[in-house]
Amino acid sequence: MRAKFIEEKTVKALMYLSTAIVALAVVSILWTILSKGWGAMSWDMISKLPGGGFYIGKEGGFLNAIVGSLYIVGTSAVLGLLVSIPVVFYLNVYLRKSSRLGYAARLACDVLFGIPSIVYGAFGFALMIYFGMRASLGGGIVVVTLLIIPIFIRSMDEAARDFPREILDTAYSLGATRLQTIRVVLRQIAPGIATATLLSIGRAIGDAAGVMFTAGYTDSIPTSLSQPAATLPLAVFFQMTSPIKEVQNRAYAAAMVLTLIILVLSIGGRLIMNRFSKNKLS
Amino acid sequence: MKSLCIFKDRAAGGVMFFLTIASILVVGAMAVGLVVKSMPLLESRPLSELLFSSEWKPLRGEFGFFPFLAGTLWVTGIAIVLALPVSLLTAIYLVEYARRRVKSYVFPMLDILAGLPSVIYGVWGVLLIVPLAGYTLLTGGIVLGVMILPLLVSLLVEIFSAVPSSLRDASASLGATQWQSIKKVVLRKTSPGILAAVVLAISRALGETIAVLMVCGNLPEVPHSMMEAGYPLPALIANNYGEMLSLPLYEAALMFAALILFVVILLFNVTSRVILYRVEKKFAL
Numbered sequence: 001m002r003a004k005f006i007e008e009k010t011v012k013a014l015m016y017l018s019t020a021i022v023a024l025a026v027v028s029i030l031w032t033i034l035s036k037g038w039g040a041m042s043w044d045m046i047s048k049l050p051g052g053g054f055y056i057g058k059e060g061g062f063l064n065a066i067v068g069s070l071y072i073v074g075t076s077a078v079l080g081l082l083v084s085i086p087v088v089f090y091l092n093v094y095l096r097k098s099s100r101l102g103y104a105a106r107l108a109c110d111v112l113f114g115i116p117s118i119v120y121g122a123f124g125f126a127l128m129i130y131f132g133m134r135a136s137l138g139g140g141i142v143v144v145t146l147l148i149i150p151i152f153i154r155s156m157d158e159a160a161r162d163f164p165r166e167i168l169d170t171a172y173s174l175g176a177t178r179l180q181t182i183r184v185v186l187r188q189i190a191p192g193i194a195t196a197t198l199l200s201i202g203r204a205i206g207d208a209a210g211v212m213f214t215a216g217y218t219d220s221i222p223t224s225l226s227q228p229a230a231t232l233p234l235a236v237f238f239q240m241t242s243p244i245k246e247v248q249n250r251a252y253a254a255a256m257v258l259t260l261i262i263l264v265l266s267i268g269g270r271l272i273m274n275r276f277s278k279n280k281l282s
Numbered sequence: 283m284k285s286l287c288i289f290k291d292r293a294a295g296g297v298m299f300f301l302t303i304a305s306i307l308v309v310g311a312m313a314v315g316l317v318v319k320s321m322p323l324l325e326s327r328p329l330s331e332l333l334f335s336s337e338w339k340p341l342r343g344e345f346g347f348f349p350f351l352a353g354t355l356w357v358t359g360i361a362i363v364l365a366l367p368v369s370l371l372t373a374i375y376l377v378e379y380a381r382r383r384v385k386s387y388v389f390p391m392l393d394i395l396a397g398l399p400s401v402i403y404g405v406w407g408v409l410l411i412v413p414l415a416g417y418t419l420l421t422g423g424i425v426l427g428v429m430i431l432p433l434l435v436s437l438l439v440e441i442f443s444a445v446p447s448s449l450r451d452a453s454a455s456l457g458a459t460q461w462q463s464i465k466k467v468v469l470r471k472t473s474p475g476i477l478a479a480v481v482l483a484i485s486r487a488l489g490e491t492i493a494v495l496m497v498c499g500n501l502p503e504v505p506h507s508m509m510e511a512g513y514p515l516p517a518l519i520a521n522n523y524g525e526m527l528s529l530p531l532y533e534a535a536l537m538f539a540a541l542i543l544f545v546v547i548l549l550f551n552v553t554s555r556v557i558l559y560r561v562e563k564k565f566a567l
Contacts, residue, residue: 008459011371015379018371019388022435025428026391029398029406036409083301090298101302107555108306114482114551115312115544116489118516122540123312125523126319149305177291199397206399209491209516213523233401237492240405255405259398266397270390 030259037256040249046257050219058246062254065235067221071137072211072229073204076144080200083145084152085193089185091153092160093168093178106157112150117210120147125213138225140215147210148200155199159192160185191276198269202262208233232258312544320538323531332538338502345535347542349504353419353512356505357494358487360423365430366480373438378464396432403429404496417499419512425493430483437479437558441472444565475561478554485550489543491516515539 044061051060087105095102124143125135133139167188171181186193208231216228217238232254239251323332323345335346376385407425415421445468453463469476499511500521519539522532 004459004462008461011461012379015371015375018368019375019380019384021368022372022388022395022431023391025431026395028410029402029428030394032406032409033402036405083305086294086298087301087305090295090302094295094298103559105302105306107552107559108309110555111309111548111551112305114485114489114547116486116491116516116547118489118491118519119312119316119540119544119547122519122523122537123315126315126537146308153305177287179291179294180287202397206397206401208399208401209520212520233399233492236401236405237496240408240496251405255402259402262397262399262402263394266390266393270393 030263033252033255033259036252037259040253041256042253045250045253049221062230062232062235062250064219064221065230065232065254066257068137068215068218068229069205069232071222072140072144072215072231073201075141076148076204077197077201079141079145080148080152081193081197084149084156084196085186087153088156088160088189089182091157092163093181093185106154109150109153109157113154117147117207121210121213124210128214134226135214135216135228136226137215137222137229140211140229140231141225143210143214144204144207147207148204151200151203152196155196156189156192159189159196163188191272194272195269198265198272202265205261206233206258208237309548313548316537316541316544320534320541323534323538326531336504340529340532340535343531345531345538347515347539349502350513350515350518350539351542352504353498354488354514354516356419356508356512357422357426357498357514358484360420360508361426361430361487362480362484364424364427365434365483369431369434369438370476373435373442374464374468376435376439377442378460378468392432392435395428396436400429400490400492401496404493407493407497412497416509417497417511418509419498419505420508422494422498422512422514423508425497426487426490429490429493430487433486434479434483437482438476441475441479441558441561442468444475444562445471446565472561474557478557478561481550481554482558485547485554488550489516489547491520495520515543 042061044059046061046066047063048059048061049063051058091102091105120143124139124146128134128139163185167184168181171184172178211231212234215231217230217234218228219230222229235254236251236258239247239254242248242251327345332345332347333351334348335344336348337344337346338349372388376388380388403425407421411421411424415424449467449471450463453467454460458466494514495517498514498517500513500517501511502513502518505512519536523536
């Protein structure tokens, strides 16, 4: 056999191996988290607040962290949408394709997407000290919103770029202003908005470094924006470092809840995308 | 009526213009905020001492960042060395060889890997890798390597898919095997894009916090091998931010750590994104 065919075979074998490694990594992570978490899971964990002596292994659950995460993620997702939809619309309808501003804005979002959440956290915390705020639900919401806006903008922008410009021309020829085409555009990129939202929620709910100093941590459910709020990733992180077995178990259970949420979001995103590509025009 | 519509159109345009500008300005605001906050430290000590001294004793006012820089470089280096070959081969396989069916399994897996939060990787690392390799830089590198896999693979897949198939056909018609075509045509054509993808993956690895914090051992000394504990920069910030207010200059020191990360990652991101835009444009024509 000639050398080039041997090379072909070898490289192909290595490719199978690499793909198998990727698959193995996914399976191993999911298996580790789910099997550990399943053993530690109970109804109390997700339905109760931490009770007395929680951190030395007594009763209670991490409902505080679940609710805290939902508050932060829900509010940030809504705020993120409110900011990013106009930006995406502006980039794609008001600006020309070759616009310098559009280029700069897309670059800025891509760069912001790359800035680690710990830097957002540190920056946000510095701002909060400057304004005399303490670690609070409100602070966490602001930082997480800033964190997910670039993801929102870039992933919706991808969807908006693909959509056929002729539709806009049709609307203009009927006398619509650029602003009035927003309904048409929104309907066209609705699946893109949905996937972007799921992506952003996934990033927001898993983020620990950004909320560590800005949202703080507490054993109760916050009742106002100025109270600190617990979050799921931090519940995992803090309880994981405890030497007591029962407390560690809670970390595993919280990790499983977090992983399941991510799995649902990720599978949901895929489903929407597949559905969309089947019905797509052109 | 008509003029009202046009007025609304203009007004909305103004608001949206403002929001767009604001999202660009966030980058600048961050830079300014971090510089201002780390000024007290920068004014009192020369930059070279901060970056290259390995004495980290905040209580005595000694702030040498070298142990943390070395820790960050180690884990990032290990991560990229481990992840690059795997993701390169996987991406080539997915674009050039894999059937639709295989892709329909592998892409969702990459999605999940990309979506899993840092803390989950940390738990996985503690439960599975730490028993094998201990709380060391190597463990940190392995965990980080797996974390950047999905980013690298998806960037590379995008880059390779952009190469027009006519180039591959031309190479095949000259008698090249598929791998020869990939090696001599696809990889060569996309080498700037591959470089950009690697730089992006490096900057992602530089900033990862929680997972690294959980598995690296967090010892503020200069590591000499990958089997020692280390203390990467993001872990330093995360571990100490809460309790820093009592010490003079400590807050500035942590802000300076964030500033280092910010500047390096900003530079890396801007260059690699600009290269990636060019690659995209080149093949789109």
